[in-house]
Amino acid sequence: MPDEKSLLQCYNRGCGQKYDPDDNKEDSCRHHSGLPVFHDAYKGWGCCNKKCTDFTEFLNIKGCTLSKHSNIKPPEPEKPVASEINYTEVIEIKPIVPKSLERPSFHTPLGESKQVEKENNSDEINIGTPCKNGGCTVSYEGPKTNSTVCTYHPGVPIFHEGLKYWSCCQKKTTDFNTFINQIGCESGCHVWKKENTDNTIVQCRWDFHQTASHVVVAIYAKQYCPTLSVVKLNPIRLYTSLVFPEQSNAMFVLDIELRGIIKVEESQVSMFGTKVEIKLKKAEPGTWVKLGDPVVQSTNPDKKPMTVESLTPQVDAVDLDDL
Template sequence: MPAEKPLLQCYNRGCGQKYDPDKNTDESCRHHPGLPVFHDAYKGWGCCNKKCTDFTEFLNIKGCTLSKHSNIKPPEPEKPVMKEDIADTQVVEVKPIVPPTLERPPVDTPMVIMKPNIAQSLMQQLNTAPQQQEKKEVPESDEVQIGTTCKNGGCQVTYQGPDTNNTLCTYHPGVPIFHEGMKYWSCCQKKTSDFNSFLNQAGCNQGKHLWKKDDADMQTVQCRWDFHQTATHVIVSVYAKKYCPKESSVKLSPVRLCSSLVFPEQSNATFDLDYELRGIIDVNASEVSMFGTKVEIKMKKAEPGAWAKLGSPIETKDQKKELKTTSAVDNMTPQMEAVDLDDL
């Protein structure tokens, strides 16, 4: 007997049967000419849109087309390009958009005198100031009055006559600092939270009593000041009373702040603040406000970013003497309050 021909495997989708090539007709194979579709848990065929959720039921969906069996595998659909393949062929580098850095102007750039906004409370003080000045006008005398307290910081000796000059003065050459509830002298920094204990701290230096401040000492006033910042502005606040807004001035340049407050009741003594700024500001968008108890300087940042500090002080000829006596506090933050105990 002649040997039987081997059966061939049909590769039409959805058929999966073996067939005899001699008995292969146009209606022998029932299959799906389309591609299988898997989407959102549904399974089906693209040619007849028959869908189900069970995989076994999907395999049993009868073909929608009749034709001859074929032992030729249909071409596989092209696979989508995976991310790993893209990484092997192409490197895409994404960089953040960084605005260009402004060129920093020189510190000697001409400054603009700011026109301040004067608060109503300060205007009221100015209206009553002439009357107060007339009452306080007293002829000055070189003679030391009995009961005058020594002007050296920390010394509590009062003048009782010429013999008092022969006593030793124990005092603090530095300035008093009030910061975060602590009170101490910049020269010896013995900290305490109790104000009476602070006042009773023995001086760390010895010398002669000072009954009257020199004219040079009277020319300067110590004011407490600090600064804070937002995303768009840096605000400097100088806390002062009884200053003259007409004689006082605030000048700004893109990289410098220069403020001078004049105190008429203290022989036109001044408080000067001169700093080279840490960043760059927009002078035209900045403003100055004067109140009864402070001066607020609101400077607009010219470029985004936080300032680590306000800047660096600029030393002037008039400040050299003061800087020598306060060298111990040069590196302290401006939030620290330097207080004149003569006013307490």
């Protein structure tokens, strides 16, 4: 057994192991040859096109390339050189303000939006399931795994201005591989299945974007039940209620008085395994400066209160230029 001090740290992306330089074979290291990719809530690797929405699952994606271990850090990708802007050539574009439609009554009856696609999401725990605690690299291999110590980060990963670190221990680095290999700052028991401690309200991340003809709202949710969840619309209101049976029927409710007017009959909802996408057809051209305003409790059909904070779109704080 080699001395711990004689072991070298492998810096191949996705490996994170220490190795004996005298026992380094052509297939000793399983790693990713490509770069990490973060886009539209998905996280994956450019070399093997494996994607997921959970950061811990991303860290546990097995490498697709075999080679020798290497203690040489791979070069960081070069940042694109920003082109200089000639401010004398900037053209001011003013929005076209068309004649507005008469705004319908807020109390117009809500109708369920047409569903164009629905997928069921299974949640079986199998051998090989990675621990859900951030920074832990252990996978479930049977009941014996529960007796091992889980070393993890209780905080969340933060990517900001080129720095990568965990909110719990603030050990900042610019190197992605060094960040992945940071040892957890707390010890405890493994968690094989995420559970929500609040059995009433679930906080789901959501955002929206728009085109000339549509506003598209995306709600990112795991383990919700498509058959029990509903999306209802009237010309100026969006009401969404997602039900999570495995979390004691906890709910996520998004109830908004829309900024503009929509055509209910031409709007659609798609329910996928990890997100709900609501495509709202604009009734008149123009850009919405925001999605809308929260509906107060007294007008909520299911009597579920919503706060202004919960209606703020939540996005990943990831600086893609630095990855």
